[in-house]
Amino acid sequence: MAFMGPVLVVGGANVDVIARSTAAFRPGTSNPGATHSSAGGVGRNIAANLGLLGVPTALIAAFGDDTFGQRMVDETRSAGVDLRHSVQLPMPSGSYLAMLDADGELVGAVSDMSATEALAPEHVPDEVVAAASYVVADTNLSTATLEHVCRAAAAADVPVVLDPVSDRKAQRLLPMLGSVPIHTLTPTRSELVALSGREDVEAGVCTLHEAGVARVWVREGARGSTLFGSGAPISVPAIPAQVRDVTGAGDAMCAAYVHGLCAGLSDADAAARGAAAAYLTITSDFTVRPDLSAALVEQVLQKERI
Template sequence: MKLTPQEQTILRLLRSDPLLDAAGLADRVGTTKASVSVALSNLTRKGAILGRGYLVRGEAAVVVVGGAIMDVKARSSAPLDSATSNPGEVATDPGGVGRNIAENLARLGTPTHLVASVGSDSFGDELLAHTRGAGVQLDHVVTGSRPTGTYLAVLDHDGDLSVAVSDMSATDALTVADIEPARSLIQNCDLLVVDGNIPIEVATWLCDIANSADVPVVIEPVSVVKARRLRPLLAPDRPILAVTPNIAELAALVGHDVADTIPEISRATTELHALGVRHVWVRRGARGSLLSSAPADSADTSRPTVTTNTAVSAEVVDVTGAGDSMTAGFVHALLHDDDAVAAAAFGQATAALTTESAHTVRPDLTHALVTGRLTTQQGTS
C-alpha cells in the first residue's frame, strides 16, 4: 500500500488508539484538522481504513469489481416437466458473481471492498443491506437509473440448475467514469478481482490501473459468452495473476474446443500462460480441478507446473453460487499463504460447503469451517 508520510503517521496513531478523532490526530501530528480530514479521506479510499469509525485494516484487502444482483430461485419438489407449471418453492437471495465473491471473502475474514452498480429500488436496498451486514465495504457502489439486476434460476428437485435467465443491464451500463472514484483504492489494494460481467472497456481500464500499481489481478470469466468477450484483455504486456474458468470458458478464452482431458486442458492453459496469465485454475465439476502455474521467475511459459485436485465430497442442496465461493476461497487462501496449490484445495472445499447450503453464500462460512472440511477430506482420502 502506497501511503504518504503523513498518512503513515496517522495510521500508526489509529492503530494504537482507534478512538482518536480528527482534532486529536491533528494535535498529535502537529498539523491542522483540515489536513488530517483530507488524509483520513485518502486512507479510506486506499482501503487502509475500513468505513466509518476509523477501523484500521490489519490484513490484506481485496477489491472486487463486478455484478450485484438479486437471485430469484425456484426449486421444484419433483422431477421437472418442461413447458408446464411445476410445484415447488421460490425464494430470493442477494447474488451476482462479484457480490457473491466479495461476501464470501468477507465471511472468510478477508477485508473486502465491492465496486458494483445497483438501482434505486427495493431489491438494491435489500441487497446492499445484506452485503454490508456480511462485512463488505460498499463506499464505491454506484446507484444508477437502471433497475437492480436479477437472476432467475430454476432448479430441479435434486438442486441442480435446469435453466436460468439474468437481467444485468445495470452492470452492463457501468462506465470507466462510474468507477474512476475507486482508482486510488484499486491502486493501493492487495489484490483485484474482476468479474467478467462488467463491460470489456471497464475491465481493461481496471487491469491497466492495477498493473501500473503492481496490484495482482484475478479474473473470473463467469460464462462462455463473457469469457469470449475477455479474450482481447489477455496480453503478455498486461500480466494477470490468475483466471478461473471451467472447461467451456477455457475453450472460449483460447478460441478453440478443449476436451476434458488433462493433456488437452494443459495445452490450452499453456496458451494462456503465453498471454501473461500466471495461474490457470480449471474447474471440472465432479472431476475436481486442474491448476496450471507458470514459473514466476522465468520468461519460459511452455513448461508450467500442473496439479490436479479431486472434488470434495458434499451432500448437494443447491449449486447456486458454488463457483463464486470457489474463486473467493482461492483468493482468500492465496493472499494468506501464496501457495496456489493449497489455495485451489481451499477453494474446492469452500465450494463443497456452499453446495450444502440453500443460500447463494453460506451464512455461517468461516476460515475455520473450510479448514475443518479440508482436514476431514484428507483424513478419508
C-alpha cells in the same frame, strides 16, 4: 492473520431468484417446486464470501434505486464488506432467475445485468485499485470497464483474479489477453474453449499462458478442478456432497482461494480451501452461506484431509 491491504472486488450485483423442482424437471410445462430469493451476483457473492472469511474487502458494484438494491446493500454490508465506492444508479437492480432440478443441478437461467454493464471506468478510481492487495473482477462488467480495471491494476503491480462468468461473457476478456498480466483466470471447460479457441484443455491452457495468464484454474463441477501454473498441474478433487443448491459454489471457491493467497499459502493449499468453500456452499440452501468462516473451511479440510 494480517493482510497487506483490502481485496477489491469489481463486478456484478443482482438479486437471485432460485426455483427448484420437487421432481425431475420437465421442460415445456409447469413444474411443482419451491422458490426463494437472495442477494447475488458473481462479484457481490465473492465479496460477501471474502468478508465472511475475515478478509478486508471492498466492493465496487452498481445497485439499482429500488427495494432489491437496498436489500443487496444491506446483505452485503452485513458480511463486513466496504461499499463506500459502490454506486446507486437510476435504474432497476440486476436480477438472475435460475431453475434447478430436484437434485439441485442447474437446468437453465436468465440474467439481467444491465445495471452492472452500466458501471463505467470512472466508477473505479485508479487510487482505489492501487491500494488493493488483490483485485477480483468478473465479466458481467463491460469490456471498457474490465480493461480499465486490469490496466489500473497492472500499473500499480496489483495481481488480478478474473472470473469469466459464462461462455458468451468470457469473450469480453479477449481484447485484454496478451496486453495485461493476469494472476489467475477461473474458467469452466467450455469457457476455456471460448477464450482460447482450443478444444483440448492443455492446448487451451497453453494458449492462455502465452497470452500472459499466469494461472488457469479449470473448474469442472463434481469432477473437481485443475490449477495450471508454472509447475506441474495441481489436481483439486471435489468433495463428495449431498447437493442442496449449486448456485454460488464457484463464487465461494474463488473467494476462499483468494483468502488463501492473501494468507500467503501455496497455490495448492489456496485451491484446496476453494474446494472446501464450494462444498460448504452446495450443501447449504444459500448462495452465500451465512455461517461461512475460515474456521469452518479448516474443519472441512481436516475432515476430508485435502
